[in-house]
Amino acid sequence: MMPELLHYGGVPVPWTVAWTAEEDFFLDACPYAGGRLAICQKVERGEGKPRFGSPHVVRQRAAIAHGRCDLCGRLLKTATKVSLSQARPYLHAFKPGDILQVEPLLHKRCAAICMEHCPSLRSQEADGSLHIRQVLRWQAQFALYSEQGVFEACGERRQAISHAKVQLIKWIDRDRAWLGGVA
Ligand SMILES: [Zn+2]
Numbered sequence: 001m002m003p004e005l006l007h008y009g010g011v012p013v014p015w016t017v018a019w020t021a022e023e024d025f026f027l028d029a030c031p032y033a034g035g036r037l038a039i040c041q042k043v044e045r046g047e048g049k050p051r052f053g054s055p056h057v058v059r060q061r062a063a064i065a066h067g068r069c070d071l072c073g074r075l076l077k078t079a080t081k082v083s084l085s086q087a088r089p090y091l092h093a094f095k096p097g098d099i100l101q102v103e104p105l106l107h108k109r110c111a112a113i114c115m116e117h118c119p120s121l122r123s124q125e126a127d128g129s130l131h132i133r134q135v136l137r138w139q140a141q142f143a144l145y146s147e148q149g150v151f152e153a154c155g156e157r158r159q160a161i162s163h164a165k166v167q168l169i170k171w172i173d174r175d176r177a178w179l180g181g182v183a
Contacts, residue, residue: 002074003015003072003073003074005071005072005073006045006046006050008049008050011117012071012113012117013050013052014052014070014071014114015045015059015063015068015069015070015071015072015073016055016056016059016060016063016070016073016104017050017051017052017053017054017055017056018041018050018051018054018055018056018057018059019044019045019046019047019048019049019050019051019056020047020048020049020050020051021042021044021047021048022041022042022043022044022045022047022048022056023041023042024041024042025039025040025041025042025057025153025154026039026040026041026042026154027039027040027150027154027156027158027160028040030058030061030161032058032061032062032064032065032066032164033061033065033142033161033164034142036142036160036161037158037159037160037161038057038061038142038160038161038162039057039145039150039153039154039160039161039162040057040058041056041057041058043056043058043059045059052118052120053120055102055163057162057163059073060102060104060163060164061142061161061163061164063104063164064104064140064164064165064166065140065164067105068104069104069105069106069107069110070103070104070105070106070110070114071106071107071110071111071113071114072107072110074107076105076106076107079107079108080107080108080134081105081106081107081108081134081135081136081138082105082106082107082108082110082111082132082133082134082135082174082179083099083101083103083105083106083131083132083133083134083135083166083168083171084103084106084111084114084115084121084130084131084132085099085101085103085130085131085133086124086129086130086131087099087100087101087103087131087168088131095169098167098168098169099133099167099168099171100141100165100166100167100168101165101166101168102163102164102165102166103166104166105135105138105166108179108180109180109182111132111179112179112180112181112182113182115176115179116181116182125176131173132173132174132175132176132178132179133168133171133172133173133174134171134172134174134178135166135168135170135171136169136170136171136172137168137169137170137171138166138167138168138169138170138171139166139167139169140164140165140166140167141164141165141166141167142161142163142164142165143161143162143163143164143165144159144160144161144162145159145160145161145162146159147159149162150162
């Protein structure tokens with residue numbers, strides 16, 4: 001799969017961002033969560049308006065399960081992998097000090113594009129809460145949502161997988177200069 005990078009109002013829309021035509025949630029077995037029951041979402045990418053800051057739950061899991069870039073949706077494979085996140089080392093992680101983040105990883109150039117266009121990343125950068133990391137080792141984890149949370153999203157009182165998380169295991173702290181420009 002080679003997803004097309006969509007734009008809205010001249011701004012690139014990350015592959016994982018949900019569109020307004022996709023606001024319909026239901027429970028189903030999800031291939032990106034090992035076939036387990038998960039909160040799923042109608043797929044109509046590109047229809048309506050992008051909801052920046054609101055990831056499509058299936059594409060978010062697909063990106064993390066398959067190692068796809070948050071912006072372009074293409075496989076990261078052996079490319080330099082970048083984390084742009086406010087997440088800090090988590091004391092109650094599987095291994096203390098690991099970082100758990102819900103943002104899928106990015107190609108380095110895609111991360112630079114996001115920094116150029118995304119107002120919330122820019123404000124996180126300005127207030128010092130954004131971490132730029134080159135990720136050397138990571139793994140996928142899946143969050144189990146409470147019965148109440150699933151009920152509120154899908155109307156059924158059952159436990160199910162919600163989003164995936166990237167568990168950073170080995171990384172190098174980087175800065176904006178290392179990330180470079182988009183040229
Ligand atoms: Zn990319």
